[in-house]
Every structure is written in structure tokens, then in C-alpha cells.
Amino acid sequence: MTDPHAAEHIIKSYDTELSRLLDEIARMGLLAREQLADASVAVAERDSELAARVVERDNAIDALEHEVSHDVLRLLALRQPIARDLREVLAALRIAADIERIGDYAANVAKRGIALNQSAPVTPAAALPRLAEVAGRMLADVLDAYRRHDAAAALEVWERDEQLDQLYTALFRELLTYMMEDPRNITPCTHLLFMAKNIERIGDHATNIAENVYFLVHARPLAEARRKGDLTSDVTPPVQGHRR
Amino acid sequence: MTDPHAAEHIIKSYDTELSRLLDEIARMGLLAREQLADASVAVAERDSELAARVVERDNAIDALEHEVSHDVLRLLALRQPIARDLREVLAALRIAADIERIGDYAANVAKRGIALNQSAPVTPAAALPRLAEVAGRMLADVLDAYRRHDAAAALEVWERDEQLDQLYTALFRELLTYMMEDPRNITPCTHLLFMAKNIERIGDHATNIAENVYFLVHARPLAEARRKGDLTSDVTPPVQGHRR
Incomplete structure (x- = not known):
């Protein structure tokens, strides 16, 4: 390191690599949002061809995640970041x-x-796109909070998960x-149960992202314990023959 | 670093920290196996008190995961491992x-x-402990493969997931x-659907662990693409009124 520019060069390329990483994740996030939106349209319009395209396109997200993992490994090995950079x-x-x-x-939705679409339409299918919309907005907002390193916005998304759980x-x-x-x-209806559950889980993963944004900014975990997710594990048999 | 023993000291404490990390994970693994086994007994014997204890004890695993994350962050920051150590x-x-x-x-099972247990017993509940047993053995074996850094044993567990999917x-x-x-x-039966799905997912996570063991040993991903998990997304209505 006799060259006075060497340290600056290392810093600059660390920043370049980090911003490449964040770009990859932004791209993944955008793809995931599109996938959820398209899956929802496919259900609403009973469009099996669109659904098949969503299933196929899942590979692109998986491939990006492999890239991210690879880049993280390289970044840790070559740059050995500490403190905030490591977080x-x-x-x-x-x-x-x-x-x-x-x-x-x-993709599973x-x-x-x-x-x-192999069965005749059932009325409750209409509720699914609403669920997907709420989850999709949580996802969009938490990715935005991540981009801006905005822990308050992330926390706000985290709290919104309760609405999704209630809808579910x-x-x-x-x-x-x-x-x-x-x-x-x-x-x-069994397929719809699992589809709704998948969307409820998307909300849980959006809250995981929110927790990571919080930790990234504050260097301490979002500790507040809140009962997470699925409230249906307590559901006991309803009175039969009555639509409520 | 004028002290000739200093480098050795650093190496020794890296190994100590790593083995502490692996001990924590071994403890987590043991707890998770017990939780699954107890959940299965609770279902088989309709023992709601045992089930409640399983739900309560989930915190212990979560707490251990926090410890692991914390130790990993510290280890990366202070030891800056590379190559195999980083993996x-x-x-x-x-x-x-x-x-x-x-x-x-x-815990969800x-x-x-x-x-x-709020409803009268239903016959298919009897199939659940068998599912849990297969998943539990996958978990035990993959944790053992991890402890021994045995990629071949990990791969064997990975392949066994297909059996679990078929049972599910x-x-x-x-x-x-x-x-x-x-x-x-x-x-x-809706609860049983989700319980069975949970156990099928446990198998997926055991295969994730197997993939990590493989990568750890071989420094390349277990790339072979195999159709993963749930085959029920294709299920169409069965002929009605006929028990098969």
C-alpha cells in the first residue's frame, strides 16, 4: 500500500460491488412483485396460460438468488467488511x-x-386477489424501505401484517x-386454502425483510415479540349449514 | 505480531469459536427433533397438554438461532475467515x-x-405420525451428515425427500x-391437511440442510434440479362418494 490511491481504490470497488448486490436484490424484488400480481390476475380471470408462465418464470428469481449468494461469499472473502458494512x-x-x-x-399460487380451473368456479375465489393485493403492497413498501434504509417505514409494514392475517x-x-x-x-376450496396460506406466508416474509432493514439500520433486533401469522390453527368446527 | 505464539493463538480461538457455533447448532437440531417427535406423540395420543408444551418450547430454538446469528456476525467481523472457513x-x-x-x-403441528382434539377423532390422523417419523429420520440423518461433513450421506437424505412427498x-x-x-x-381434516403440509415442509428444510452440507464440502452447489416438494398442487377432484 505505498500507492496512496490504493486504499481509495479498494473502498470504491467495495461500494461498486455492494451496489451491484443491491441492484440484483432490487431486480429480484421487482420480479417477485410481478409474479404475485400475475398469479393473482391468473386466479381472478381463470387464466391457466398466464398461471403456467408464472410457474415457469420462478427460475429467474432462483437464479438471481444464486448470484446474490455467490456475490456475498466473494464480497465477504475479498473485502472482509466489518460493522455496518458487514450487516x-x-x-x-x-x-x-x-x-x-x-x-x-x-408460483405455487x-x-x-x-x-x-379444473373445477367450476367457487365464490370465495374472489377474495384471493384482495389478499394478494394487500401482500403485494406490503412487499412493495418493504422493498422501498430497504432501498431507502428507512427503519420506520419497515416497521410500519411489519405492523400491517396483522391486517393480512385477519383477512386470511x-x-x-x-x-x-x-x-x-x-x-x-x-x-x-382446499386449493384455495393453500393459496391463501401461501399469500399469508408472503406477508410473513415481508415482515422478515422489515426485521432485516430494522437490524441493518439500528444494529439491534426488532425484539418486540408479536404473535406471528396464522391464526387459523385455533379454528374449531363452525355451526354447520349456516353461512355466516 | 512479534510474539511467535500470537498467530497460533488466533487460530486456536477461531477453532474454539467455530466449535462453539457447531455445538449451538447441534443443540438446536436436537431440540427440533424432540419437538417434532413430541408433536407427533401429542397427535397420536390426542394429548393437548403435551402439544401445549411443544408450542411453548419453540422459543428455546428461536433463542438459539439468535445466538448463532450473533456469533456468526462476530466471527465474520473479528476473524474474517476465507475459503472453506467462510463457507x-x-x-x-x-x-x-x-x-x-x-x-x-x-410447533404448528x-x-x-x-x-x-376439539373434534371427534378421524381415521386419517393415524397416518400423520408415520409422516413425522420419516421426516424426523431425515432430520436426524442430515444433522449427522453435517456433523461428520459427509456430503454423500447428505445427498442420500436429499434423495429420500421424494418418499416423504409421496406419503404426503x-x-x-x-x-x-x-x-x-x-x-x-x-x-x-383441514387441520390435518396443514399439519401434513408442515411435515412435508420439514422434509424440504432437511433437503436445504443437505444442500448446504454438500456446498460446504464440495464448494459447488448441488445443482441437479429435481422437482421439489408438494405434488398436490395438481390434484383435481376425486370421484365422489368412493373411498379409495
Whole structure:
């Protein structure tokens, strides 16, 4: 390091590599949002071809996650970041993993949408796009909070997950009621149960991302324990034959 | 570094820290296995008290994962490992995350078991402990492969996931049939659907761990693409009124 420009050069290329990493994640996030939106349209319009395209495109997100993992490994090995820089790199790794899972869930919604189109339409399917819209907005907002390193905005998304859980629980109960009314509803409603569950899980992963943004900014975990996710594990049999 | 023992000292304490990390993960793994086994017994014996204890004990696994994350961050910052040492540390981070999720799924099986006990027993519940046994053996074997850094053993577990998927799909179809036979079966069978799905997901996380062991040993991803997990997204309505 006799060259006075050498240190600056290392710093500059660290920044370049980090911003490449963040670009990859931004691209992953955008793809995941599109996948969820398209899966939702495919269900709403019973469009099996669109659904099949969503299933196929999941590979692109997986490939980007591999790139991110590879870049993180290289960045850690060559740059050996510490403190905030290290948190930045590890947050990138975790957030990429969450987006990859979100992509999987969106693809699974689409895939079950294809199976759903084998049965006659059932009324509660109409509630699914609303669920997807709420989850999609959480995802868009938390990715924006990440881009801006805005822990307050991330926290706000984290809190919004409760709404999604409530919508999901309401749909879960509605689906049970439909299944009890007519056995022909059972197979399509079972797919809808899992599709709704997938979207509820997308919300959980959006809150994971929010927790990572919080940790990245504040260097301490978002500790506040809140009951997470699925409230349907407590659901007991409804009164039968009554639509509520 | 004029002291000739200084370098040796650093190496020794890196090994000490790494082995502490691996001990924490081994402890997490053991807890997760016990949680799954107890959740399964709770379902088989309709023991809601045991199920409640499983739900409660999930915190212990979460706390261990926080410890692992913290230790990984410290190890990366202070020791700045490269090459195999770096892969070792990142594998620890990912494997801990997988075990944490496995713990969540086991706790969710237990929680739904409590709800299941609100309804009269249904026959297909008997198939669940078999599913849990297969998943539990995958988990035990992959953790053992990790401890021994045995990529071949990890690969063997990875391949076994297909059996679990087939058992899950068979149970899924059986549950649909039961639901169609009697609307009173719908709520308990819905819980069983999600419980079976949770166990199928535990198998997926065991295969994730296997992939990490493989990468740790071979420094290249287990690339072979195999269709992963849930085959039920294709299930279309069965012929009604016929038990198969």
C-alpha cells in the first residue's frame, strides 16, 4: 500500500460491488412483485396460460438468488467488511432468501390456480386477489424501505401484517363453510386454502425483510415479540349449514 | 505480531469459536427433533397438554438461532475467515435458519393438534405420525451428515425427500375423500391437511440442510434440479362418494 490511491481504490470497488448486490436484490424484488400480481390476475380471470408462465418464470428469481449468494461469499472473502458494512452484506443475503421464498409462494399460487380451473368456479375465489393485493403492497413498501434504509417505514409494514392475517383467517373460515355446503366445493376450496396460506406466508416474509432493514439500520433486533401469522390453527368446527 | 505464539493463538480461538457455533447448532437440531417427535406423540395420543408444551418450547430454538446469528456476525467481523472457513460459517448461518423453521413447523403441528382434539377423532390422523417419523429420520440423518461433513450421506437424505412427498400426497388425497364423506370431517381434516403440509415442509428444510452440507464440502452447489416438494398442487377432484 505505498500507492496512496490504493486504499481509495479498494473502498470504491467495495461500494461498486455492494451496489451491484443491491441492484440484483432490487431486480429480484421487482420480479417477485410481478409474479404475485400475475398469479393473482391468473386466479381472478381463470387464466391457466398466464398461471403456467408464472410457474415457469420462478427460475429467474432462483437464479438471481444464486448470484446474490455467490456475490456475498466473494464480497465477504475479498473485502472482509466489518460493522455496518458487514450487516449490509448479511442483510442482503437474508433478504434475497426471503424474496426467493416469496417467488416460490407466488408460483405455487399460480400452480394451484391451474388445478382450480379444473373445477367450476367457487365464490370465495374472489377474495384471493384482495389478499394478494394487500401482500403485494406490503412487499412493495418493504422493498422501498430497504432501498431507502428507512427503519420506520419497515416497521410500519411489519405492523400491517396483522391486517393480512385477519383477512386470511376470515377467508379460511369462509372456505370451511363452503366446503360444508357442498362436497363438490371441497377440492377447489382446499386449493384455495393453500393459496391463501401461501399469500399469508408472503406477508410473513415481508415482515422478515422489515426485521432485516430494522437490524441493518439500528444494529439491534426488532425484539418486540408479536404473535406471528396464522391464526387459523385455533379454528374449531363452525355451526354447520349456516353461512355466516 | 512479534510474539511467535500470537498467530497460533488466533487460530486456536477461531477453532474454539467455530466449535462453539457447531455445538449451538447441534443443540438446536436436537431440540427440533424432540419437538417434532413430541408433536407427533401429542397427535397420536390426542394429548393437548403435551402439544401445549411443544408450542411453548419453540422459543428455546428461536433463542438459539439468535445466538448463532450473533456469533456468526462476530466471527465474520473479528476473524474474517476465507475459503472453506467462510463457507463453514455461512453454512452454519443457513442451517440454523432451516432448523429454526423446522421448529416452527413442529410447533404448528402441535398447535393444530390441540384444535384437532376439539373434534371427534378421524381415521386419517393415524397416518400423520408415520409422516413425522420419516421426516424426523431425515432430520436426524442430515444433522449427522453435517456433523461428520459427509456430503454423500447428505445427498442420500436429499434423495429420500421424494418418499416423504409421496406419503404426503397420498394422505392429502385420503383427507379429501374423508371430507367428502361427511361434512363433520371437514374442520379436523383441514387441520390435518396443514399439519401434513408442515411435515412435508420439514422434509424440504432437511433437503436445504443437505444442500448446504454438500456446498460446504464440495464448494459447488448441488445443482441437479429435481422437482421439489408438494405434488398436490395438481390434484383435481376425486370421484365422489368412493373411498379409495
